[in-house]
Amino acid sequence: MSTATQKAAFGGVETPNGDSPNSTAPPKHPPRESRDIHPFMSPSYPITLKFMDVGYRIKIENKQGKGSCIKKLFATDRESPTPSDPRRSTVLQERTILNGVTGIAYPGEILAILGPSGSGKSTLLNALAGRLHGHGLTGTILANSSKLTKPILRRAGFVTQDDVLYPNLTVRETLVFCAMLRLPRTLPREAKIAAAETAIAELGLGKCEDTIIGNSFIRGVSGGERKRVSIAHEMLVDPSLLLLDEPTSGLDSTSAHRLITVLGSLAKKGKTVVTSVHQPSSRVFQMFDKVLVLSEGNCLYFGKGCEAMRYFESVGFVPSFPMNPADFLLDLANGVSHIDGVSERDKPNIRQNLIHSYNTTLAPKVKALCMDTRNNPTKNTHPMGRSTSSSKERRYSDRVSFLDWFNQFSILFQRSLKERKHESFNTLRVFQVIAAALLAGLMWWHSDYRNVQDRLGLLFFISIFWGVFPSFNSVFAFPQERAIFMKERASGMYTLSSYFMSRIVGDLPMELILPTIFLIVTYWMGGLKPDLVAFLLTWLVILGYVLVSQGLGLALGAAIMDAKQASTVAAVTMLAFVLTGGYYVHKVPACMAWIKYISTTFYCYRLLTRIHYKEGDDDFEEKRMDQLVGE
Numbered sequence: 001m002s003t004a005t006q007k008a009a010f011g012g013v014e015t016p017n018g019d020s021p022n023s024t025a026p027p028k029h030p031p032r033e034s035r036d037i038h039p040f041m042s043p044s045y046p047i048t049l050k051f052m053d054v055g056y057r058i059k060i061e062n063k064q065g066k067g068s069c070i071k072k073l074f075a076t077d078r079e080s081p082t083p084s085d086p087r088r089s090t091v092l093q094e095r096t097i098l099n100g101v102t103g104i105a106y107p108g109e110i111l112a113i114l115g116p117s118g119s120g121k122s123t124l125l126n127a128l129a130g131r132l133h134g135h136g137l138t139g140t141i142l143a144n145s146s147k148l149t150k151p152i153l154r155r156a157g158f159v160t161q162d163d164v165l166y167p168n169l170t171v172r173e174t175l176v177f178c179a180m181l182r183l184p185r186t187l188p189r190e191a192k193i194a195a196a197e198t199a200i201a202e203l204g205l206g207k208c209e210d211t212i213i214g215n216s217f218i219r220g221v222s223g224g225e226r227k228r229v230s231i232a233h234e235m236l237v238d239p240s241l242l243l244l245d246e247p248t249s250g251l252d253s254t255s256a257h258r259l260i261t262v263l264g265s266l267a268k269k270g271k272t273v274v275t276s277v278h279q280p281s282s283r284v285f286q287m288f289d290k291v292l293v294l295s296e297g298n299c300l301y302f303g304k305g306c307e308a309m310r311y312f313e314s315v316g317f318v319p320s321f322p323m324n325p326a327d328f329l330l331d332l333a334n335g336v337s338h339i340d341g342v343s344e345r346d347k348p349n350i351r352q353n354l355i356h357s358y359n360t361t362l363a364p365k366v367k368a369l370c371m372d373t374r375n376n377p378t379k380n381t382h383p384m385g386r387s388t389s390s391s392k393e394r395r396y397s398d399r400v401s402f403l404d405w406f407n408q409f410s411i412l413f414q415r416s417l418k419e420r421k422h423e424s425f426n427t428l429r430v431f432q433v434i435a436a437a438l439l440a441g442l443m444w445w446h447s448d449y450r451n452v453q454d455r456l457g458l459l460f461f462i463s464i465f466w467g468v469f470p471s472f473n474s475v476f477a478f479p480q481e482r483a484i485f486m487k488e489r490a491s492g493m494y495t496l497s498s499y500f501m502s503r504i505v506g507d508l509p510m511e512l513i514l515p516t517i518f519l520i521v522t523y524w525m526g527g528l529k530p531d532l533v534a535f536l537l538t539w540l541v542i543l544g545y546v547l548v549s550q551g552l553g554l555a556l557g558a559a560i561m562d563a564k565q566a567s568t569v570a571a572v573t574m575l576a577f578v579l580t581g582g583y584y585v586h587k588v589p590a591c592m593a594w595i596k597y598i599s600t601t602f603y604c605y606r607l608l609t610r611i612h613y614k615e616g617d618d619d620f621e622e623k624r625m626d627q628l629v630g631e
């Protein structure tokens with residue numbers, strides 16, 4: 001190999017003390033002032049991220065062994081699987097998603113992970129963000145020579161591929177609420193708002209700060225702006241390490257360029273930026289300091305972006321016409337190429353050849369660089385990763401004081417009110433309740449109060465309606481917010497209990513207003529006891545019942561976390577409650593007596609019948625269920 005070729009074969013990853021004039025030595029520490037974006041935060045410590053031989057394997061069920069119907073139909077006796085045939089059983093197969101990926105990212109740099117769809121980019125980023133666990137994950141991931149401890153991970157921002165944001169909040173509200181939740185409670189409110197404003201300015205979101213985020217149903221900010229909001233969301237905590245999963249997907253090349261420029265300016269402030277990119281333009285490609293090319297979980301190249309073409313030339317791959325380096329690398333990673341000097345016979349082996357070339361030429365250099373502790377600019381210079389008890393670290397403690405909890409609760413409550421005001425005061429919902437109230441009122445219109453059958457029927461209808469309606473509305477709450485909840489919990493924004501309580505309390509106003517409207521209409525139209533005390537007692541019973549039903553729906557949703565399944569379980573549960581409510585069966589067998597104690601409908605119906613029991617109403621005694629009033 002010529003000197004030039006040798007240099008290229010190093011992929012621009014020479015050690016900082018290497019003699020390459022354009023060595024990729026870790027950039028010097030960023031200027032002190034640039035590290036203090038938010039003067040009220042702890043200083044931003046640069047992070048050098050090293051990952052060595054990172055592998056990830058998953059076990060997948062292979063059901064092919066059972067044979068498809070077509071296979072079975074056409075199989076001869078000799079071929080058809082017998083019961084003892086191993087082909088009949090479901091086979092657990094191991095699949096390698098990442099195969100010993102090694103690399104290093106320094107503060108002040110952008111490391112771009114390139115590769116075709118399914119090559120393992122997101123998986124690698126998840127591993128680097130400490131979000132992959134289990135036996136399947138192998139290798140070493142170090143941040144400043146320490147394992148990824150919680151304090152380090154809390155200084156890392158992870159922008160996921162999908163923008164997980166509340167659609168009804170404006171850009172400004174999104175970032176202010178995020179600042180309120182993520183920045184230390186001890187920080188004054190004004191400082192937190194200032195942090196959100198800084199993020200808005202830094203990411204050029206000023207123009208759309210009062211526009212709602214939106215989603216596929218609600219028109220909001222553009223895709224590029226939404227992506228920048230996701231980045232700003234992470235920038236609020238002034239992370240030292242920023243990981244982004246395909247931030248440019250869905251953006252035109254100008255917007256993508258603008259976004260990478262923003263990332264470049266963040267990197268210049270001393271942050272370590274690692275991003276996966278699907279198909280960068282040549283303009284975007286030249287902005288990457290380092291590039292890691294993945295193909296089916298294998299590394300094909302790691303090194304400077306500007307030296308990638310030279311490296312591939314050195315191992316015999318030269319494009320037959322001038323093309324965007326990123327396109328060329330992606331073609332190679334896909335095993336497709338327009339290459340001079342590669343015969344048709346060799347084309348299927350392109351990927352194998354490239355993996356072999358990388359493993360023999362580049363990989364040892366990259367590994368040596370990772371092992372070399374001299375090039376860790378931040379080694380032993382900061383407390384992260386070590387178990388210190390400094391006040392900075394203490395604020396990230398998992399245990400929260402009551403004040404912290406209450407602070408989280410009140411912010412989540414305010415956010416919930418803002419986000420869900422459209423949903424709670426949904427006209428369809430109000431219409432449903434008024435329509436049901438009018439229908440019930442008309443059905444029982446002028447009913448004879450002394451007619452016990454009618455009265456019990458109305459009371460039971462009220463019990464069913466306010467058992468089912470709140471449960472069904474609330475059962476979707478947690479499954480719908482699952483993605484946001486998981487993301488926010490992963491960044492340690494709040495505790496589970498503060499989130500749960502804020503949701504319950506946030507829904508309260510509407511949960512209490514709707515039954516009140518319903519009762520006012522139905523009670524007087526249906527001709528229930530014309531007495532104010534009886535009305536107020538009925539109202540109180542219904543409100544309590546609504547709260548229980550809402551809590552039940554929320555709990556079912558939270559436990560199952562799947563909207564479809566949770567609604568089915570809620571339907572079956574409510575039907576069971578209706579059945580055991582005491583209206584259909586007056587005397588249940590003794591062995592089933594316990595069931596009434598778990599039926600909320602039973603309690604509601606029991607209390608309502610007590611309120612509406614009328615002295616001297618002989619018929620009532622006969623009609624009522626012994627278990628209801630007699631106990």
Ligand SMILES: Nc1ncnc2c1ncn2[C@@H]1O[C@H](COP(=O)(O)OP(=O)(O)OP(=O)(O)O)[C@@H](O)[C@H]1O
Pocket residue numbers: 058060097115116117118119120121122123124278
């Ligand atoms: N938990 C899992 N179960 C099954 N397959 C998985 C799992 N995680 C990852 N994979 C598979 O691993 C491969 C790599 O996935 P990954 O999401 O990392 O790819 P990617 O390079 O980010 O793709 P894209 O650019 O399309 O987002 C894919 O083929 C994917 O189907």
